[in-house]
Amino acid sequence: MSFNDTLHTMVQSEDGSFTAYSKEFDEHYHSTKDGALQESLQKHVIPALLHVKDKEEIAILDICFGLGFNTLATLYYMKLMGIKKKLTIYSPEFDKELIASLKNFQYPDIFDEFKDIIYALSSSGEYKDERLHSEGTLHVSLYLGDAREFLRTCKQTFDIVYQDAFSPSSNPILWTQEYFHDIARVIKEDGILTTYSISLATRLALHVNGFHIYLYAPEGCRSSTLASLSPLKNYEEVDMAHKITCNPDAKPLSDLEIKSF
Numbered sequence: 169m170s171f172n173d174t175l176h177t178m179v180q181s182e183d184g185s186f187t188a189y190s191k192e193f194d195e196h197y198h199s200t201k202d203g204a205l206q207e208s209l210q211k212h213v214i215p216a217l218l219h220v221k222d223k224e225e226i227a228i229l230d231i232c233f234g235l236g237f238n239t240l241a242t243l244y245y246m247k248l249m250g251i252k253k254k255l256t257i258y259s260p261e262f263d264k265e266l267i268a269s270l271k272n273f274q275y276p277d278i279f280d281e282f283k284d285i286i287y288a289l290s291s292s293g294e295y296k297d298e299r300l301h302s303e304g305t306l307h308v309s310l311y312l313g314d315a316r317e318f319l320r321t322c323k324q325t326f327d328i329v330y331q332d333a334f335s336p337s338s339n340p341i342l343w344t345q346e347y348f349h350d351i352a353r354v355i356k357e358d359g360i361l362t363t364y365s366i367s368l369a370t371r372l373a374l375h376v377n378g379f380h381i382y383l384y385a386p387e388g389c390r391s392s393t394l395a396s397l398s399p400l401k402n403y404e405e406v407d408m409a410h411k412i413t414c415n416p417d418a419k420p421l422s423d424l425e426i427k428s429f
């Protein structure tokens with residue numbers, strides 16, 4: 169069976185891994201230039217796992233699941249580096265047809281060992297592995313619905329948030345100051361948020377909710393953003409007061425300006 173349908177088409181990105189193009193959002197799921205796998209590893213997984221290296225248990229919020237690269241690259245990188253933890257991943261995704269078709273997506277070979285996980289998530293939205301006692305345990309749970317709704321009802325808190333929605337221009341409701349208010353409620357005080365967006369509007373939406381903002385230079389990819397409610401060491405903090413002074417008209421996106429919301 170083919171992955172391609174009227175709304176999704178598989179596309180090869182520059183690192184050789186495949187991503188997809190969404191007709192609905194008129195956008196690719198990853199940067200085709202940076203490469204799907206490289207973008208996921210370099211902008212999200214590597215800085216996030218470095219930040220939580222001393223924790224025995226980690227909870228990740230993967231916004232949104234899409235093709236699942238961020239979840240799968242997390243498992244891949246933990247295995248590669250011999251990182252053993254109790255890991256819980258929650259990931260909202262409202263495209264049920266996409267999730268059902270993931271069995272037919274051409275993932276990088278390094279994800280071959282996770283085929284049973286992809287199959288389980290694609291079929292039931294859930295994967296649990298309690299067998300690996302001495303090696304840590306894994307629970308991945310997809311929320312097949314709206315991410316905003318998920319956040320409003322979420323009782324969990326998270327060590328890591330992968331903020332990987334479609335761009336602010338094509339999917340603004342997942343980038344507003346009200347949205348990041350909900351993220352600030354569910355991210356732990358010492359948690360980390362990773363995102364490919366370096367736009368001032370995104371950074372302002374994080375800033376007004378109490379986040380410290382950092383410029384991150386991932387290996388082999390364009391710059392990205394890290395954010396945390398607590399100051400982070402070893403990264404260059406963006407001077408938001410200075411940015412605001414230099415750009416007095418800049419403002420964060422707001423739910424109030426989004427007609428469909």
Ligand SMILES: C[S@@+](CC[C@H](N)C(=O)[O-])C[C@H]1O[C@@H](n2cnc3c(N)ncnc32)[C@H](O)[C@@H]1O
Nearest residue numbers: 232234235236237238261262263314315332334
């Ligand atoms: C850029 S893609 C995510 C890529 C994904 N992180 C990956 O590694 O494959 C954005 C995803 O957000 C989903 N999405 C958009 N708006 C949503 C919403 N309000 N609630 C839940 N999912 C949403 C889309 O269906 C799409 O799969």
